[in-house]
Amino acid sequence: xxxxxxxxxxxxxxxxxxxxxxxxxxxxxxxxxxxxxxxx
Amino acid sequence: xxxxxxxxxxxxxxxxxxxxxxxxxxxxxxxxxxxxxxxxxxxxxxxxxxxxxxxxxxxxxxxxxxxxxxxxxxxxxxxxxxxxxxxxxxxxxxxxxxxxxxxxxxxxxxxxxxxxxxxxxxxxxxxxxxxxxxxxxxxxxxxxxxxxxxxxxxxxxxxxxxxxxxxxxxxxxxxxxxxxxxxxxxxxxxxxxxxxxxxxxxxxxxxxxxxxxxxxxxxxxxxxxxxxxxxxxxxxxxxxxxxxxxxxxxxxxxxxxxxxxxxxxxxxxxxxxxxxxxxxxxxxxxxxxxxxxxxxxxxxxxxxxxxxxxxxxxxxxxxxxxxxxxxxxxxxxxxxxxxxxxxxxxxxxxxxxxxxxxxxxxxxxxxxxxxxxxxxxxxxxxxxxxxxxxxxxxxxxxxxxxxxxxxxxxxxxxxxxxxxxxxxxxxxxxxxxxxxxxxxxxxxxxxxxxxxxxxxxxxxxxxxxxxxxxxxxxx
Numbered sequence: 001x002x003x004x005x006x007x008x009x010x011x012x013x014x015x016x017x018x019x020x021x022x023x024x025x026x027x028x029x030x031x032x033x034x035x036x037x038x039x040x
Numbered sequence: 041x042x043x044x045x046x047x048x049x050x051x052x053x054x055x056x057x058x059x060x061x062x063x064x065x066x067x068x069x070x071x072x073x074x075x076x077x078x079x080x081x082x083x084x085x086x087x088x089x090x091x092x093x094x095x096x097x098x099x100x101x102x103x104x105x106x107x108x109x110x111x112x113x114x115x116x117x118x119x120x121x122x123x124x125x126x127x128x129x130x131x132x133x134x135x136x137x138x139x140x141x142x143x144x145x146x147x148x149x150x151x152x153x154x155x156x157x158x159x160x161x162x163x164x165x166x167x168x169x170x171x172x173x174x175x176x177x178x179x180x181x182x183x184x185x186x187x188x189x190x191x192x193x194x195x196x197x198x199x200x201x202x203x204x205x206x207x208x209x210x211x212x213x214x215x216x217x218x219x220x221x222x223x224x225x226x227x228x229x230x231x232x233x234x235x236x237x238x239x240x241x242x243x244x245x246x247x248x249x250x251x252x253x254x255x256x257x258x259x260x261x262x263x264x265x266x267x268x269x270x271x272x273x274x275x276x277x278x279x280x281x282x283x284x285x286x287x288x289x290x291x292x293x294x295x296x297x298x299x300x301x302x303x304x305x306x307x308x309x310x311x312x313x314x315x316x317x318x319x320x321x322x323x324x325x326x327x328x329x330x331x332x333x334x335x336x337x338x339x340x341x342x343x344x345x346x347x348x349x350x351x352x353x354x355x356x357x358x359x360x361x362x363x364x365x366x367x368x369x370x371x372x373x374x375x376x377x378x379x380x381x382x383x384x385x386x387x388x389x390x391x392x393x394x395x396x397x398x399x400x401x402x403x404x405x406x407x408x409x410x411x412x413x414x415x416x417x418x419x420x421x422x423x424x425x426x427x428x429x430x431x432x433x434x435x436x437x438x439x440x441x442x443x444x445x446x447x448x449x450x451x452x453x454x455x456x457x458x459x460x461x462x463x464x465x466x467x468x469x470x471x472x473x474x475x476x477x478x479x480x481x482x483x484x485x486x487x488x489x490x491x492x493x494x495x496x497x498x499x500x501x502x503x504x505x506x507x508x509x510x511x512x513x514x515x
Contacts, residue, residue, distance in 0.1 A: 002250075002257045003110050009242040011114060012317040016234045018310030022089075023226035025303060030082035030219070038080045038293075040212070 041188040045197075047353055048189070051224075052201035055217045055361065056208075062216040063209025069392035072210035073142050073373040074291045083215050084292035084300035085307070087366070090218035091284050092124060092304070093225060093311055095360030096178050096422070098352075099186075101312030102336035104267065105319035109256030111264025113316035117309040119271030123279030125305030130280065131289035131297045133440050137498050140505040144286040144436075145378035150504045151439045151496070152447045159454060160432065161378060164281060167425050168371045169407070171282075174421045175364040176411030182360070186334050187353050195411050202364045203404035206372075207397045211291060214362075214369045221358040225311070228351040233314045236343045240321050248324025256323055270471035273478035274422075277429030280436050284370040315355075368407070372399045423470045430477030431457035434485040442489070443496040449488030457481040 003011075033039045066072055079087075097120070105113035138147050144164065149157045176195050183194035205213050237245070249256055258264070279285050292300045318336040322329065327342060329335045337356075341349035376396045380387070387395070435450035457480035465473025 001259045002254060003259055005243065005246045008110070008246050008257065011110070011313070012237060012242065012320075015117070015310045015313035015317060016230065016237070018307070019226055019233075019314050020230040022303070022307035022310060023223065023230060025307075026082055026086055026219075026222065026226075029080065029085070033080035033082050038078075039083060040076050040078060040080070 043350070044183075044187045044189055044353055045193070047350060048183075048197055048357055051354065051357060052197065052361075055221070056201060056205045058217050058220060059205025059213035060208045063213050066209040066212050067393065068389035069376060069396060070142070070389065071212065072393045072396045073377055074287065075210075075212045075215060077291055078293045079215060079288075079291045079296075079300075080293065081296045081300045081303065083219050084288060084296060085304045086219040086222045087215035087291075088124060088285070088288055088300065088304035089307055089311075090222045090225075090359075090362035091288075091366035092120060092279075092308055092363075093222070093359045094178075094363040095175060095182055095356050097312050098225075098315055098356050098359050099182060099333045099336060101316040102319040102339075103333045105316035106322060106332060106335045108264045108267055109253070109258060109261060111259065111261055112267060113313055113319065115264060115268045115271055116316060117311070117313035119268065119275040120312065121275075121305045121307075121309035122272065123275035123277075123305070124285075124308055125302055126276060127279050127285050127289070128298050128301035128305065130437070130440060131285075131292075131301055134286070134289050135294045135297060137440060138501040138504055141501075142287070142290055142505065143374050143377045144281070144283045145374055146504050147286070147436075147439070147501070149378070150501050152435075152450050156435070156447060156451050156454070159451065160435075161374075163428050163432075163454075163458075164283065165371065165374065167281065167428055168283065168367055168374065169403075170421055170425045172364060172367040172371065172403070172407045173411055175360055175367065176407055177414060177421070179360040179364070180411065180414065182333070182356055185331055186337050186356075191414065192412060195408060198360060198364060199404050199408035199411070202361055202368060203401055206365045206368050206404070207400040210393075210396055210400070211287065211369055211373070214365045215291070217365070218362050221362045224358045225355050228355045229311055229314050232340050232344065232348050232351055232355075233317060236318060236321060236340055236348070239343055240325070245320050245324045248326075249320050252326060253323045256320070266471055270474045273430045273433070273474045274426040277426055277431075277433050277474075277478065281429045281432045282370070283374050284366045287370055287373055368400060368404055371403050372396055375399055423474065424465075426474050427461035427465055427477045428458060430461060430474050431455075431481050433478055434481045438485050438489065443498065444489050444493035445485065445496065446489045446492050446494045449485050449492070452488055453481050453484035456484050 101116040148160045179198045180191040180195040183189040184191040318339045329338045337352040438445040457477045461477025464476040
């Protein structure tokens, strides 16, 4: 059973967007926790 | 080659500087092992991701996509990420039942008896040391084959930089530097992969793979399905047994531990999958790497130019250092918490921290020397060690959640699963050995404990480390 073109491209794009979202989440958490003095 | 060495030395100097800056407030052995124990989501997740995204991850994920197709690409991400997501449940439970623990050794010593504890400790140290060596060997080979840096120089640079910043502040330095390393990795992945993918064109890539290698798009390929099954046991076993995850389970503040592990687990799925998609460009365009693990940097360089190649070096190098540093610190913490207090019961926290610094240097130097001969490959070593990981999954899980889990059942399950796992490993196949180890661990643990149920008192775990101020519970 072969994967179709749509799902194939979706998986590739999802992985890239997920990596970018992870980067944004970590930076936002860093800013929030830095302001709250909760980094360490 | 010179510019590659300069990138490595420059990044190394930056990491050492950050590590030493962050070490300023670390005065006790407890802080050296866990930091303040109140780590937030930002540094907690970053240290989990940085440890678990290894140098191998960034190259083996594209390799598995290149050889096993779509199941290899997605499977690689899922098997590693699921272990971390599942550990979120474990971490919450760990905080509940053994709130003052510091390492996985604390749990195993208090939950089971001496024979279990020493068997676990010996095999865990074999595993952690093996993992540390895989980073050195893998790193040396990767840097030599792909980035033209001589193996010996690559290994010496890797371990020297790791030792210098890890010894300074222990866990605090490792977690702090990991934040910057993971940012570098994610920025590079988020830039290189879409740039390369859209330059070739998503439709062209799919059509090219369909024309040249349709089997790589098969969702039911047997090799891919075996990889998914065995990889799941491997991923979960490594995460559950590895002291690095237990350390972070304690180091992250209790109310943030679940989100930190879930963010890390889900996030981890994306990174190798994204890098893995580069392999489909090679399949579609008919590009053949000289060595199969070079497929991703080769595609990046050929499609996007030398700058993308240098960015890939930053990804691999940062991933490599963070994993080696996490392993070195986990090994030191284990010995510092579980063994040293038995032989130096009157040592103060400050003295123990000094021992920790020396042990970091000694273990790092031993790993460096063992890595130089290059006597095995990284993947062989990881799969070999994963049989041990699989054997301890259920003694750990049932030990945390099920009061009927019998001490002798845990011991029998670990021993029988290890023996049967290695028998299958050598007679049938390495991946089948992992699956056998996991299943035997489950069946023996559950059957033995049903036939002879224990009645464990959870209060024993709640009192670990509260009668003493020294690590390891020494009195």
